[in-house]
Amino acid sequence: MNRLSRITIAAIIGLQAMFWLAAFVLMKLTPQVTQDSQQTARATGAGTIIAVEMNDNLRFAPTEITIKAGDTVEWRNTGSVRHTVTADPGRAPGSKNIALPAGAETFDSGWVKGGQVFRYTFSEPGVYRYICLPHEGARMFGTVIVG
Numbered sequence: 005m006n007r008l009s010r011i012t013i014a015a016i017i018g019l020q021a022m023f024w025l026a027a028f029v030l031m032k033l034t035p036q037v038t039q040d041s042q043q044t045a046r047a048t049g050a051g052t053i054i055a056v057e058m059n060d061n062l063r064f065a066p067t068e069i070t071i072k073a074g075d076t077v078e079w080r081n082t083g084s085v086r087h088t089v090t091a092d093p094g095r096a097p098g099s100k101n102i103a104l105p106a107g108a109e110t111f112d113s114g115w116v117k118g119g120q121v122f123r124y125t126f127s128e129p130g131v132y133r134y135i136c137l138p139h140e141g142a143r144m145f146g147t148v149i150v151g
């Protein structure tokens with residue numbers, strides 16, 4: 005093999021490596037919802053259920069609610085656009101709209117389609133700030149304060 009063909013092969017391998025690296029980085033930067041919401045019948049214990057609507061205006065309503073430890077929030081998709089309820093910084097690295105109290109577990113609904121609900125029972129007091137993964141850019145985020 006002469007020197008020119010070695011350089012050519014090295015260049016091709018280098019370009020391929022750069023392509024795959026770029027593809028990988030792009031994939032990591034794009035938030036992806038990989039599963040549907042699994043919840044329809046979660047045990048809710050003795051607490052109250054508080055409803056938050058998710059609508060086609062890309063809003064959680066009410067945006068902020070205050071509940072007691074042990075209460076369950078039920079997010080209801082009243083529109084036809086799919087949403088998520090995401091309080092997991094790992095799902096949206098760099099998001100400034102996700103926050104959890106120290107020691108609280110992260111949670112993520114997956115897709116909640118029109119007519120579906122997602123329930124989560126809060127046991128750890130503190131302030132939870134969460135987003136809708138695909139609509140954070142449209143300012144679809146909310147807050148649950150557990151007193």
Ligand SMILES: [Cu+2]
Pocket residue numbers: 062086087088136137138139144
């Ligand atoms: Cu949304």
